[in-house]
Amino acid sequence: PPERLQEDFDATIAHDQRIEPRDWMPDGYRGTLVRQIAQHAHSEIIGMQPEGEWIGRAPSLRRKAILLAKVQDEAGHGLYLYSAAETLGTDRAELTQRLIEGRQKYSSIFNYPTLTFADVGVIGWLVDGAAICNQVPLCRSSYGPYARAMVRICKEESFHQRQGYELLMTMMRGTDAQREMVQDAVDRWWWPSLMMFGPPDDASPNSARSMAWKIKRHSNDELRRRFVDMTVPQAEKLGVTLPDPELRRNEQSGRYDFGTPDWDELTRVIKGDGPCNAERMRRRRSAHEDGAWVREAATAHAAKQAARARK
Numbered sequence: 001p002p003e004r005l006q007e008d009f010d011a012t013i014a015h016d017q018r019i020e021p022r023d024w025m026p027d028g029y030r031g032t033l034v035r036q037i038a039q040h041a042h043s044e045i046i047g048m049q050p051e052g053e054w055i056g057r058a059p060s061l062r063r064k065a066i067l068l069a070k071v072q073d074e075a076g077h078g079l080y081l082y083s084a085a086e087t088l089g090t091d092r093a094e095l096t097q098r099l100i101e102g103r104q105k106y107s108s109i110f111n112y113p114t115l116t117f118a119d120v121g122v123i124g125w126l127v128d129g130a131a132i133c134n135q136v137p138l139c140r141s142s143y144g145p146y147a148r149a150m151v152r153i154c155k156e157e158s159f160h161q162r163q164g165y166e167l168l169m170t171m172m173r174g175t176d177a178q179r180e181m182v183q184d185a186v187d188r189w190w191w192p193s194l195m196m197f198g199p200p201d202d203a204s205p206n207s208a209r210s211m212a213w214k215i216k217r218h219s220n221d222e223l224r225r226r227f228v229d230m231t232v233p234q235a236e237k238l239g240v241t242l243p244d245p246e247l248r249r250n251e252q253s254g255r256y257d258f259g260t261p262d263w264d265e266l267t268r269v270i271k272g273d274g275p276c277n278a279e280r281m282r283r284r285r286s287a288h289e290d291g292a293w294v295r296e297a298a299t300a301h302a303a304k305q306a307a308r309a310r311k
Ligand code: ACO
Pocket: 035, 036, 039, 040, 041, 043, 044, 047, 105, 106, 107, 108, 109, 127, 128, 131, 134, 195, 196, 197, 198, 199, 203, 204, 205, 206, 207, 210, 216, 220, 270
C-alpha cells in the first residue's frame, strides 16, 4: 500500500541510508532530483565553453595540456551526471532537448566572459573552489547514483582548483602587468562566484524541501559563508584584494562578515540576460546540430550489431 511505501522511504531518509533507482520515491523527490542533476550536468557541459576558448591560446605547452585535461574532465562530469539522471527515468536526449529549448537552467557563472588568461586561473581557484564547497556535501546526498557520481567529480574538482591557484601564484611572481591581470580577473569573478550558491535562504523556494529530503545537506547561505571563510586566507597568501569593502573577520564568530551580492544581477543572468547567455546557448545548439550525424551513425551501428547478434 502507498502509505507503507512512503513510510519506508521516510525511514530510509531518517536513517541516512540511500535511496536507489528501483526504490519507491515520491514524485516530488524524483522531480527535484531530475531538475537539480540535469541543471548540474548542463552546467558542466556549458562550462566547457568559457575556458575552452583559451585552449588554442594557452601560453605554453604545459598550460595547454593542463587546460585540455580540465575541460575534458568537465565533459566527463556532464556525462556521469546525465547517467545519474537517467536512473530516474529521463533520458539524456530529452534533457538536452529541454536545455536547448530553454526549459532547463544551467549555472549563472558560465554566462560571464573570459577576457584574459588570468581568468583561467581565477575560474580554477574561485569557481571550482565554490563548486567544491557546494559539491562535497552532495557526496552524502540521499540519492545513491547522484552521491556516488559526486565522489569522483569532487576529486577532479580539487585538481582543477589547485591548477588554478598554482597558475595565479605563478602570475603573481611575474611582472606588474601580470599581477594587474590577476587582480582584474579577481575583481570580475568574485561576486558572480558568490552567486553560484543560489539566492539567499529566504528567497530559495526549493531549499527547505530539498534539505528535508537530504538531497541538499546545507543551505545556500551556509555554503556561501563556508566558501568565503575558505577563500579569504587564500587571497591573502596570493596577494590579491577581494573587491568587497565590507569583508572583515568577525572576532566573535571567527568567521568572515561580507557584503551582499547584487541579487538583481543573479535574477537577470538566470533569466537569460547575462553578458554571454545568448552566445553560450547558440554554441550549445550548434554543437548539438553538428553532432547529429554522429548520433545517427552510432544508432545505425548499434542496430547492425544487434541484428548480427540475433543471427
Ligand atoms: N545559476 C542558475 N540557476 C540558479 C542558480 C545559479 N547560480 N542558483 C539557483 N538557481 C535556480 C534554481 O535552479 C531554482 O530554479 P528552478 O526551480 O527553476 O530549478 C531557482 O534558481 C531557485 O533557487 P533554489 O530554490 O535555491 O534552488 P536549489 O535548491 O536547486 O539550489 C543550487 C540551487 C544550490 C545551485 C543547487 O541546485 C545545487 O546545489 N546544485 C548542484 C550543483 C550545481 O548545479 N552546480 C553547477 C555549477 S558548479 C560547476 O559545475 C563548476
